[in-house]
Amino acid sequence: MACGAPRSTVTYEQHDIFLVWSGAAFGAVSGAQIRIRTSEDLARQRRRRSHRCWDHIIAAPLWPMHGVNLGTLLRTCDAVGACLAVPRLPWVPEALARGNTLRRPACVHWTGRDPCRWLEEQRSAGSYIVGVELADEAIRLADLPAARQRTIAVLGHERTGIPAEAVDLLDVAVEIPMVGSGASLNVAVAGSLVLYRLAGLI
Secondary structure, three states: OOOOOOEEEEEEOOEEEEEEEOOOOOOOOOOEEOOOOOHHHHHHHOOOOOOOOOOOEEEEEOOOOOHHHHHHHHHHHHHHOOEEEEOOOOOHHHHHHHHOOOOOOOOEEEOOOOHHHHHHHHHHOOOEEEEEOOOOOOEEHHHOOOOOOOEEEEEOEOOOEOOHHHHOOOOEEEEOOOOOOOOOOOHHHHHHHHHHHHOOOO
């Protein structure tokens, strides 16, 4: 930002957009300028070390199929301050290690081999269980409030979604609107959208 340059706030579609105007004071204006932050700027704004387990928002892809999706979710968890909960299947630890491009330890909760039993335990302990699923009773993503208590975002099987026995353990189902021809988003994309919403960042 140029030293002493005035800043104006414009409301557009309920989002505040900050424009840095060229020129002195509010005189002649040649247009808005956007300054891209440098890697040094970002380094100063980001955490210098990994956060400890906050145990507040937990992404739970309990029926994983593809390791690349776990790596993407792990990065999203770091971005929003969430944890990842996964079953300790033989291939999962290696997939997480390969997908952790941050080169820092990530917060991972191991659920065991029985996802429904783990969900029952979490619900009994007071966690709020949100399932990402296409259901008649589902709320829209835009209506999902930020997490006010320990919340688990359950992500279903890549092909078949959340099993019926696990649906019964949900407190609420959330649906991500789509206007294309596809039936659903993949687990990593859907989970990332829901995590940002639960974190109150969008």
